[in-house]
Amino acid sequence: MISDKIYPELKTTGSLSSKHDNYYLIWKSKILFVLADYGLDDVLTTPVDSTDPQWLNRDKWARYFHILPSLDEDLRATYSYLPTVKAIMDALESHFNFVTVSRKMNLFRCYRNHKMEPHMPINKHIFRMRAMAKVLECAGISVPDEMQAVLLLNSVPEDWCEDVERVQLGPHGCLEEELSLHNATLRLRIASDARKLKNYVNNKGGFKLVCNFCGNKGHRKRDCPEALRLEESFPSQYLDSPPNVIGIVYPQLKTRERLNSSGSDFYSWEIMLSDLFRFSEVSYVLEDPKPPEEDVDRCKKWLADDLLCRHLILGAVDDDLFLSFHGYPSAKSMMDDIKAFFSFTSNAQRKLLLKKYMDHQMSEGTTILNHNSKMQRLALKLKSVGVTIPDELQAFTLMDSMPASWFDSLIALRRDMNLKEKEMDLKAVRARLWEVGRARDLMAVQDEIEMSSKKLVMKSRKVVKGKCFSCGRQGHYASECPNKGKKTEAHHMKCQASFVYIGFSYIFSFELMGGKNTNGWKE
Known part of the structure; x- marks a missing residue:
């Protein structure tokens, strides 16, 4: 069965909990898919038949292998005593979708007052509003399409108002004539692309680290x-x-x-x-x-x-x-x-992608292979939105995107290729840049090896003045002493000299005290 490979999160991090009411609709939709995949969805529609052993086996399978494992401990302990799967699902439905006037008002108030966060991506906000409308629909409140459009347009921040009103969708999508959720969504997405282009131009193409998975900043x-x-x-x-x-x-x-x-x-x-x-x-x-x-x-x-x-x-x-x-x-x-x-793409988004492609520069320390792949991905993304860049222009843009340290290499590359219009081939330029980049990497490694060898030679030629504190010999330090930890002859002589010095010091101090020891009596 494919269910165990698609929805194992029902048994792990996605378990249904009484603390998260909004997750119930997702859990219910997924669990119905799983039961239908295993052919067990009939236990929710057919009446209870205790005399049919096949029906009892299907009910037990759905109960102990799908429903109960996808619940948290509290819900499992609360509803595990119920006799059938249908009884468990009905109890969960009444628990999470307990439709009262206060609950309906609370859901509608949350949907009506929901506002877009300042740095939230517009697509994420649109899907969040659509999900809240879906929850309201399951609770028995059907929100009309025009009302969803109005609430969506009113949920954006105040600084979006001028950008949204400035957008023109044409005769077939004019919001003044036909107000719909689809047109309101298009208007917001076009305004968002225009704002991104404006911010990119004002920041001079400054790169901001934004995750493409969660939309948050600070990581990839x-x-x-x-x-x-x-x-x-x-x-x-x-x-x-x-x-x-x-x-x-x-x-x-x-x-x-x-x-x-x-x-x-x-x-x-x-x-x-x-x-x-x-x-x-x-x-x-x-x-x-x-x-x-x-x-x-x-x-x-x-x-x-x-x-x-x-x-x-x-x-x-x-x-x-x-x-x-x-x-x-x-x-x-x-x-x-x-x-x-x-697949919807606005003109502002095309302009933004084109400016990013033209302004992209290879940073120092980046390999030429990664840079070629990055430029190729940007060109393919432009092609997917309807902007096809000729191969010759891609070759010139690729060569123009190299850093300042490649200046001499590019001059030699142009001289070797003898660039002419008929010889300007994108594959050839990529191959030659890869060769130059590989040669530069080898030269950098060789320079690093030579520098390390010079440091070792200079260190070996360094004259050491004085004697070693460990063995007493000249020519090295105590940290580099070959006899470190060994008791050499110099060490024994130093120990004997120390004992003689201590003995004479004791006799001298004894005579100065008049022949008295520390206890005060005479010898």
């Missing part, structure tokens, strides 16, 4: 504590399952490559997920429609593969995205909506 994605926590939550027993793609690639999609609200790695996430679909032999459900009901075998297989495909998609996204996309009836409609959201 590879050092993100949230990504490391998610990776540790998947035990190694889930990584050794056939086929090999699910055992190796998919755990990365659930941890390091998980799709978050920023969508910065959406294209690589989509490529890895497409490969996973192909190797799992379920990619056809994204292209072929559902077979007719008359063809029972094909229809049954298509439904099972569509469920698996939705499993794979939802298991590789964050919880906020899970709440926004889990309710789609098919994997194709779900994937189309995800693509439509994250």
Whole structure:
């Protein structure tokens, strides 16, 4: 079964707790997927039949292997006495969705008064608002689309108002004529891209360290504590399952490559997920429609593969995205909506990516291989948003991005290549830069070796004045003494001289005291 490889977090860090009411909707959606995957969802719909041994076995399996292990200790102790899985789910539903007037007012008040934090990414805020509307819908309060649009526009900070009002969406997306959540989302995303471009220009391209996984500042994605926590939550027993793609690639999609609200790695996430679909032999459900009901075998297989495909998609996204996309009836409609959201690109975002590509400079200490890869990724990202840079322009930009220490090397490189328009090839420039960078690295290593050898020679030629405090010989210090720790002849002579000196000192002090010892009597 695929459930143990997709949702093991239900049994570890994602256990349902009575302290976190907002997590119940995510837990319920995931546990229903797991029960449907194992073919145990009928125990929630069919009546209790104590005479049917198969029904009892399915109920026990769902109870002891899926429902109870995904609860924390308090909830498990509270509801473990209930006889059936349906009774447990009904009790949990009444506990977390106890619909009262005060609870509805509290949920709606939180949704209405929710404000965007100053440095929060706009996509994360949009998905947070959509998740809160989904929780309200499960509580029995359906928020109209226009009202969601108004609350979303009013939830941004005050300094966003002018940028939002300045955005023009065209005749088909004009908010003055048609107010909808989709148009309000587009307006906020365009305004966010324009603000990023403005900040980049004002800061002269200053780099700010922001994590692409959690959106927080101060660390990269590879050092993100949230990504490391998610990776540790998947035990190694889930990584050794056939086929090999699910055992190796998919755990990365659930941890390091998980799709978050920023969508910065959406294209690589989509490529890895497409490969996973192909190797799992379920990619056809994204292209072929559902077979007719008359063809029972094909229809049954298509439904099972569509469920698996939705499993794979939802298991590789964050919880906020899970709440926004889990309710789609098919994997194709779900994937189309995800693509439509994250494939949207504004002109401000294209300008920002182009300026970052043109302004990127290789820093001292960076290898040429890493710099080439970085420039290639930026060019591919520009191509994905509709800006194709010719190879010749990429070659000139790559050579222009080298640091000042490469000035002499670049002059020699241009002289050797005898640059002409017909000879300007991007692959050739990358290869020659790699050769030059490798030669520079070898020269740096050789210079370091020569400097260390010179230091050793100078240290060996240094004249040592005085004698060693350990052995009494000249030519070295006590820390470099070859006889350190050994009792040499000089050491014995020094000890004898010390004893003689102590003896004479005692006799001399005895005579000065008039022949009296410390007790006061005469000898």
